[in-house]
Amino acid sequence: MEGNIGELGQYIGVGLTAIGMGGAAIGVGNVAGNFLSGALRNPSAAASQTATLFIGMAFAEALGIFSFLVALLLMFAV
Amino acid sequence: MAIEAQGEATGLSFHPMEQFIVRPLFGDGPVHWYTPSNVTLWLFAIVLATLALLVLGTRGRAIVPSRSQSIAEMAYGMVHKMVADIAGKDGLKYFPYVMTLFMFIVFANFLGLLPMAFTVTSHIAVTGVLALSVFLTVTAIGFIKNGAHFLDLFWVRSAPLAIRPVLAVIEVISYFVRPVSHSIRLAGNMIAGHAVIKVFAGFAAIAAVAPVAIVAVVGMYAFEILVAFIQAYVFTILTCVYLKDALHPSH
Numbered sequence: 001m002e003g004n005i006g007e008l009g010q011y012i013g014v015g016l017t018a019i020g021m022g023g024a025a026i027g028v029g030n031v032a033g034n035f036l037s038g039a040l041r042n043p044s045a046a047a048s049q050t051a052t053l054f055i056g057m058a059f060a061e062a063l064g065i066f067s068f069l070v071a072l073l074l075m076f077a078v
Numbered sequence: 079m080a081i082e083a084q085g086e087a088t089g090l091s092f093h094p095m096e097q098f099i100v101r102p103l104f105g106d107g108p109v110h111w112y113t114p115s116n117v118t119l120w121l122f123a124i125v126l127a128t129l130a131l132l133v134l135g136t137r138g139r140a141i142v143p144s145r146s147q148s149i150a151e152m153a154y155g156m157v158h159k160m161v162a163d164i165a166g167k168d169g170l171k172y173f174p175y176v177m178t179l180f181m182f183i184v185f186a187n188f189l190g191l192l193p194m195a196f197t198v199t200s201h202i203a204v205t206g207v208l209a210l211s212v213f214l215t216v217t218a219i220g221f222i223k224n225g226a227h228f229l230d231l232f233w234v235r236s237a238p239l240a241i242r243p244v245l246a247v248i249e250v251i252s253y254f255v256r257p258v259s260h261s262i263r264l265a266g267n268m269i270a271g272h273a274v275i276k277v278f279a280g281f282a283a284i285a286a287v288a289p290v291a292i293v294a295v296v297g298m299y300a301f302e303i304l305v306a307f308i309q310a311y312v313f314t315i316l317t318c319v320y321l322k323d324a325l326h327p328s329h
Contacts, residue, residue: 051160051163051164051315054308054311054312054315055312055315055316055319057312058263058312058315058316061263061267062259062262062263065262065263065266065267065270066259066262066266068266068269068270069262069266072269076095
């Protein structure tokens with residue numbers, strides 16, 4: 001058991017950023033699920049909305065990527 | 079620096095982040111801006127691949143297209159339709175720029191998936207310049223096309239007067255965060271995907287979990303091929319959305 005307390009906190013922080021992954025998972029799942037439920041009600045309109053689907057997914061996913069970025073910064077930049 | 083220092087500490091036989099280090103092509107010394115590095119090599123490969131597909135691939139101009147010609151036509155048609163649908167007919171003037179972005183990113187992502195390759199788009203410096211150039215171009219187009227009316231983008235007229243200043247602050251912040259999220263989305267996806275593949279590949283050195291790890295690498299690789307295309311698509315589509323905001327700022 002050696003090493004300093006700052007490093008310990010750094011690694012705990014990196015682990016905690018994995019929670020952000022769960023948030024992004026909920027977000028992306030919500031977008032895809034709602035798209036699918038809408039698409040099954042009106043399949044003829046689904047094809048024209050795939051671009052909107054990807055934009056929505058990209059926005060939801062970006063915040064999960066931000067938590068990954070925080071993890072990277074904690075690991076390599078701090 | 080930090081990667082080499084921590085390389086000993088991890089149990090894997092190589093560090094998953096090692097693949098993103100910029101190295102000089104000849105010998106090893108410090109990397110200056112003029113040093114030919116692995117980034118230079120792969121940027122060159124991207125340009126060659128784009129030229130090969132779009133120039134050599136369509137050289138035959140056949141009525142019944144060959145395989146390479148039909149891929150090039152599909153890419154052209156897809157981006158053209160995307161610009162026309164989202165940015166509108168007057169956005170088609172900027173189609174060459176959007177097409178260039180798409181071809182660069184899609185080839186950077188796909189060539190980065192080759193074994194031992196270097197993924198250019200995994201570096202925030204590359205995606206940051208791409209996103210910043212989109213941001214500056216779109217802002218300039220907005221002010222040139224609409225003048226002061228471009229600021230209507232931040233002044234939401236459909237909302238009640240009382241909450242418009244609050245909305246304006248939020249809109250301004252979200253406008254300036256655009257290049258950040260635009261660049262980090264692409265770089266982050268590339269870093270994360272490639273690092274996950276390397277982590278599973280590192281587990282393959284441990285005999286007990288090797289079969290699971292190899293199956294996982296294959297699965298992640300297939301997923302990364304999908305992600306490589308989708309991230310290029312998303313980058314391009316967001317460029318079109320920003321272009322639409324610049325051309326038609328009123329909500």
